[in-house]
Amino acid sequence: MRWPRATAPAWPVHAVTAALIAGAGAAYALAGPGGRPAIYTLVSVLPIITFLAALASGHLPDRRPWLIAVVGLVLLFAGQLGWPGWMNEHHLGRAQGSMLDLMQSTAHTFFLVGTAMAIRRRARSDPAGIIDAALFGLCAGGPLWEWVIQPNLPAAATPLGETLLLADLLVLGAVIGCLLRLGAMARPGRGTLGYLLVTALLTLVSTVTGTLSTDVGSGWSTGLMLMAYLTIAAAPLAPDAPAMTVPVPRTGHVAGRQRLGWLAAALSANPLIAAVQVVRGSESASLLLPVGTLLVVPLVLLRIRHLSAQRDRAERTLAYHATHDELTGLYNRRHIAAEIDRALAEVQRGTLDEVTILLCDLDGFKPVNDRYGHPAGDAVLKAVAERLTATVRRDDLVGRLGGDEFLIVCRGTLGPDAGDLPARITEAVRAPFPLPEGVVSVGVTTGLAQAGPGRAADRDLLIGLADAAMYAGKAARGGDARRVDAAP
Numbered sequence: 001m002r003w004p005r006a007t008a009p010a011w012p013v014h015a016v017t018a019a020l021i022a023g024a025g026a027a028y029a030l031a032g033p034g035g036r037p038a039i040y041t042l043v044s045v046l047p048i049i050t051f052l053a054a055l056a057s058g059h060l061p062d063r064r065p066w067l068i069a070v071v072g073l074v075l076l077f078a079g080q081l082g083w084p085g086w087m088n089e090h091h092l093g094r095a096q097g098s099m100l101d102l103m104q105s106t107a108h109t110f111f112l113v114g115t116a117m118a119i120r121r122r123a124r125s126d127p128a129g130i131i132d133a134a135l136f137g138l139c140a141g142g143p144l145w146e147w148v149i150q151p152n153l154p155a156a157a158t159p160l161g162e163t164l165l166l167a168d169l170l171v172l173g174a175v176i177g178c179l180l181r182l183g184a185m186a187r188p189g190r191g192t193l194g195y196l197l198v199t200a201l202l203t204l205v206s207t208v209t210g211t212l213s214t215d216v217g218s219g220w221s222t223g224l225m226l227m228a229y230l231t232i233a234a235a236p237l238a239p240d241a242p243a244m245t246v247p248v249p250r251t252g253h254v255a256g257r258q259r260l261g262w263l264a265a266a267l268s269a270n271p272l273i274a275a276v277q278v279v280r281g282s283e284s285a286s287l288l289l290p291v292g293t294l295l296v297v298p299l300v301l302l303r304i305r306h307l308s309a310q311r312d313r314a315e316r317t318l319a320y321h322a323t324h325d326e327l328t329g330l331y332n333r334r335h336i337a338a339e340i341d342r343a344l345a346e347v348q349r350g351t352l353d354e355v356t357i358l359l360c361d362l363d364g365f366k367p368v369n370d371r372y373g374h375p376a377g378d379a380v381l382k383a384v385a386e387r388l389t390a391t392v393r394r395d396d397l398v399g400r401l402g403g404d405e406f407l408i409v410c411r412g413t414l415g416p417d418a419g420d421l422p423a424r425i426t427e428a429v430r431a432p433f434p435l436p437e438g439v440v441s442v443g444v445t446t447g448l449a450q451a452g453p454g455r456a457a458d459r460d461l462l463i464g465l466a467d468a469a470m471y472a473g474k475a476a477r478g479g480d481a482r483r484v485d486a487a488p
Contacts, residue, residue, distance in 0.1 A: 008239040010191045017195075017234040020046075024226050029219075036222075037084035043226050044080045047233035048073045054236035062245040065117035066236070072111030073232075079103045087222045093210025095153050097161030105164040108203075112175055115196065119178050121245040126185065128310075130178055131303045132263055137177025138295055141170040142270040149211050165207070166291050172204045174295070185248050191238035195231045202228035267296065325400040327378055328385035336399035336407050340459045343411050347451055354413045354452035359466035360388070360425060361474070362404035363443035372437040380433050380442060387428040392421070407463075422446040445473040 028039050051070050054060045079086070083100050091098070123130045145166055153162065179197040183190055206224035213221055235241065270292040323335040331339070346352035362384065369377040381404065388398045388406055397409040414421065429444040447470025451457040457465070 010239055013191070013234055013237050013239070017230060020230050020233075021227050024230060025223055028223065028226060037080075037087075040087055040222065040226065041077075041080050041084060043229045044073075044077050047229055047235075048077060050233045051236050054241065059241060060236055060244075061242055062118070062121060065114045065121070065245060067114070068117065069111045069114030072107040072109070072114065075103060075107035075110065079107065087225060090210070090213070090221070092221050092225070093149075093165065093207045093212075095157035095161035095165040095211075097158035097164065101161055101164050105168055108168055108171070112171055115175060116178075118245045119182060122182055122189065122248060123178075123185065124247040126181075128303065128306050129181055129185075131299055131306065133177035133181035134174040135177075135263060135296065135299050135303070136266050137173035137175065137180075138170050138292075138299065139173075139266040139269045140177075141166075141173035142273050142292055144173070144208070145169055146273050148208060152211050163291055165211075167295065168207065169204065170292060170295050172200055172207075174299075176200050176204070188243035188246065188248065189240050192235045192241045192244045195235035195238065199228045199232040199235070202231065267300070270296070328382055328400050330385050330389070330406070331397055331399035333399065333401050336397065336401070336409060337459060339397055339409050340462065343409065344451060344457065344459060344462070347453065350453070352411060354450060355462075356410040356414055356448065356450045357462055357466050358408040358410070358422060358425070359401075359447045359449075359463065359470045360406040360408065360429075360444050361446075361470055362429070363445055363474075365404040365442050368440050368442065372435065372440070376435050376437050376440070379435055380440065383433050384429055384442075384444075387431070388425065391424050391428045407466075422448060445470050447471070447473060 024039065024043055028036055031039055048070060051060075051066055051073065055063055055066055055070075060066050079100050086092075086100050091100070095101075119130060120127075149165070149169065150162070176197065179193055179200065183193050183197065202224050206221050206228060209224060210221035274292075323331060325332045340355070340357065343352060343355040347355055365377065365380065368380055381400075384406070385398070385400065388408065392398060392408055393410065395411060399407050399409070401407050408425075410421075425446055426444055430441060432439045432441050447466040447468065449457075449462050449465035449469060451462055
């Protein structure tokens with residue numbers, strides 16, 4: 001089967017779907033009691049065919065979410081084959097607790113899990129918004145249950161049937177909330193999202209209608225379910241269906257006090273309704289609160305986990321920026337100063353035999369900025385940072401003091417490296433830098449200062465000695481390192 005591209009118009013899918021809805025509705029209305037189950041069975045198998053065809057053709061690239069949804073559709077079809085007259089005999093929304101009720105609830109669970117996986121992939125940039133939307137939708141089912149569904153349940157309703165029906169209503173509300181949130185995030189994939197949203201709404205309204213209807217008016221519920229099957233069958237046929245599981249950039253705002261306030265109000269709805277029912281002496285309060293809580297608690301835990309992860313990431317980011325240079329990623333002046341103080345304190349205690357600092361100042365860097373601009377200069381500074389890090393030992397610290405000045409802290413005796421390290425730094429930095437604007441070269445002058453037992457010094461003195469050695473090197477115009485030891 002050849003599928004339309006994402007840029008193809010969606011109106012042919014809409015037109016075919018509308019025609020099928022009209023044709024199936026007319027056929028169902030005109031058919032007698034013996035023919036209606038056959039029409040309903042044919043309609044219920046249609047979404048299985050369209051999803052499998054879309055998966056086989058590669059139109060739905062992320063297979064797992066849709067395969068899980070197909071399992072749910074297959075269960076619904078199997079239930080229709082096993083109990084062909086179930087929908088026509090007015091059982092939907094009656095909370096009878098039959099085997100088909102359990103089968104239908106399980107099928108809905110499979111389909112909703114698949115949809116949740118697709119939602120999770122699409123909304124990676126806004127998981128908090130999706131969780132909040134699910135909580136809003138789930139909590140909105142409480143008033144619907146207490147004020148519309150439960151008072152109109154038949155006397156034959158069983159506790160198991162009521163539990164399954166209530167769970168279905170609450171989960172449908174959560175999915176509707178998530179789909180609305182996804183539709184507000186980005187335009188790609190809205191065609192498939194729209195069909196899934198209409199399917200969820202039709203299923204919800206069909207269930208409510210089944211509860212409120214009498215035997216004579218039960219055709220409304222069946223007709224709405226026929227429409228739900230046909231709209232979900234159209235979902236994988238939409239040209240933009242592949243975008244349904246593609247992550248979209250975040251467009252919403254960070255949760256503030258107002259949004260959290262509404263969330264708190266939504267979470268308080270079901271307990272408040274249950275409390276009112278207890279005061280009134282209603283037995284239904286014993287069902288809403290536990291079932292609603294079982295569904296709300298996992299979402300609340302996910303929200304708390306997300307907030308905790310956000311806090312941990314923020315703390316790590318703040319800690320990183322407090323100790324690192326923003327441009328090069330090297331340690332900043334504050335952290336390098338603290339490390340020098342710590343190393344000198346260890347020297348004084350006798351736990352460290354020596355500390356060496358190398359102050360590196362680039363030569364010829366200003367012409368690069370003047371000729372090629374600051375972006376080119378920033379690229380050179382980043383490259384110099386990488387070369388310095390690659391030249392020193394693994395445990396040595398490389399930092400940027402600012403501008404084109406770098407400082408290296410070496411803990412412990414350098415040994416033969418004391419004379420070789422500055423030369424290696426000079427050789428590494430002098431290598432040409434290929435830039436989009438052209439190839440540039442800069443030099444470096446290094447000043448070295450050391451402190452050890454019998455050569456005590458504080459940080460300012462040690463840096464001052466390295467700075468003096470570096471300027472002496474510049475004055476000599478050779479770029480060679482100059483070494484100054486701390487005075488005994």
